[in-house]
Structure formats: structure tokens, C-alpha cells
Amino acid sequence: MTMDTPETICVLTPVFNEEKCLPHFVRAVEKTLLQASGRQRFRILFIDDGSTDKSWSLIQGICHNNPAFTGMRLSRNFGSHVALSAGFDHADGAATCTLPCDLQDPPEILLRFVEEWEHGAKIVWGKRHTRKDSLWRVLGSRTFAWMLRRIAMPRGSKFTTGSFLLVDRMVVDCLRRFREHNRITFALVALTGFDQAVVEYDRAARVAGTSSWNLPRIIKILYDTLIGYSITPIKLITYMGLGVCFASMLLLCYLIANWMFGNPMQGWSSLMVMLSFFFGVLFLCIGVLGEYLQRIYIETMARPLYFVSDTTQDQG
Helix, strand or coil: CCCCCCEEEEEEEEECCCCCCHHHHHHHHHHCCCCCCCCEEEEEEEEECCCCCCHHHHHHHHHHHCCCEEEEEECCCCCHHHHHHHHHHHCCCCEEEECCCCCCCCCCHHHHHHHHHHCCCCEEEEEEEEECCCHHHHHHHHHHHHHHHHHCCCCCCCCCCCCCEEEEHHHHHHHCCCCCCCCCHHHHHHHHCCCEEEEEEEECCCCCCCCCCCHHHHHHHHHHHHHHHCCHHHHHHHHHHHHHHHHHHHHHHHHHHHHHCCCCCCCCHHHHHHHHHHHHHHHHHHHHHHHHHHHHHHHHCCCCCCCEEEEHHHHC
């Protein structure tokens, strides 16, 4: 590629029932990224994750009116992280960004991402300096990030928990090699370990509609990340088993000592409490092991991650 040829930056935007946000998103992108002067040109790829509203018809109209936009539609809802994986599989730029369409992450920040990329960073993370979210979401996000940094993510990683980032073509090629079904985008990017930079920004309020992210989904993401990217739960089972064995030995010594001194423990209440506790720990451990086995079973079937039902390129 010569210096006179602009480099293409592919922007991946997953969409799920975002008919209210899409018009605002397109206007914002046209005023910022598509008007930006520089050696790059931006191309936006919508990935419709099985929307049930008018999102896909809007995407078709947007792509028909502006060749900078293209779209692909998945056959059903596979989840935002699988949708992003579909986007990475079809991205053809020198670098690829992710940008949600709710405009909480401002499109113009991608220009700062590109600057860091031009300075040599292969991964650029968007870090939220301030955010207009509820208190429980802010605290939950910070706790979530702290736990992942301590337990699951590679040491020295500058990862952030949102899906607002830029990766070099080299990183995209690596991401395409990850094919597991329980996938978290930022975790996979962090695992590649390339040179990283961080850009702080102020996160805005959602431009329209309501977010599908809630406490149960955040807990599920945390759970999937801990199970999928860390062996800590298995280690905890081992430590828990050792602790229960040690406590049982202490209890046995206590019962023997009472019997030897003529004061045997009467009644079954304490015994049943201890048995209930031990059985609870046992079933918890079996459940965690079962989760690992289930995921191994799913991966051995090697099913496709997603299916594409339509693209805007098919419109002619």
C-alpha cells in the first residue's frame, strides 16, 4: 500500500433491536468518521444479531444510500460477542474497531484510537473516565474489572471490560483462530498479548431506547469469563476440599476427646448441620466440574459459531 492510498479502518457495529438508535448513529458517524481528514477511510459493517424489529430494513436502506456502510444479518440471535466474531471474520481493513450503535461510546474517539495505532499500538482500549450510568452499574463494572484482572486476564494486560476498542490486522488474524462458543471479546483480545494503549473518554448516556444489559447479564458475563478463561474455580474446589477435610478431622478429634472424658455429644442436630454443609459443598463442586465438562462437550461437537442469512451486498 502506497502512502497515497488510504488505509481502510473497518468499524464493527453489532445491532439487536436498535431501530430507535440507528438513525442517530448514522448521523453521528457521517459527521465524524466519514468527514475526518487523514490517511484512513472508515467503513462501517453492521452485524444484525437476529433483530425482531425494523433494524434490518433500516440497515438495508442505510447501506443503499451510502456505500461506506455495509450490513450482514445472522439467522438468529447468537449474542453480541458471537456477532462481533462474525464481524471480525469479515473485516478486511488494516485495523478494525468495535463501536456500539447506542452512541454511549462517541464515534469521534475512534480517531484517537487510530492515532495510537499509528504510533505502534496493536490493541487500543477505550477506558471510561466518567459514565452516565446508575450507581449499581458503575460499582458492578469496577468490581467486575477488578476480579477479572486478578483472576482471569494475563498479567500486564491493559484490558477494559467494554467492547470499545481497536485492533490491528495482525490481532484480527489471531482472533479468527479462536472458535470457542462461550466467548468474551475483550478477553480474547487480551489473550493475544500484543502491544497495547489506552484512551480515556467520557461515556455518554444512551441516545435512544433501553439497554438490554442488566445485572443478570453482567453476572453471566463474569461467570462465563471466570469459567472460560481461568482455572481458579478448579483450584478453589481443591482448596475447599482440603479445608473441609481439615475441619472434619478437627470435629472428629473434638468428638473423641468428649467421649474419652465422659461427655459424649448428644443429639443429631449438630451432626445433621455438618452433613448438610458438607453435602452442599460437595454438590457445589460437582456443579462447577459439570460446567467445565459441559463446555468441553460443546466444543468437541465443533458446531459453527453462527449462520449468515442475508447481506446488503446481495441487494446488488
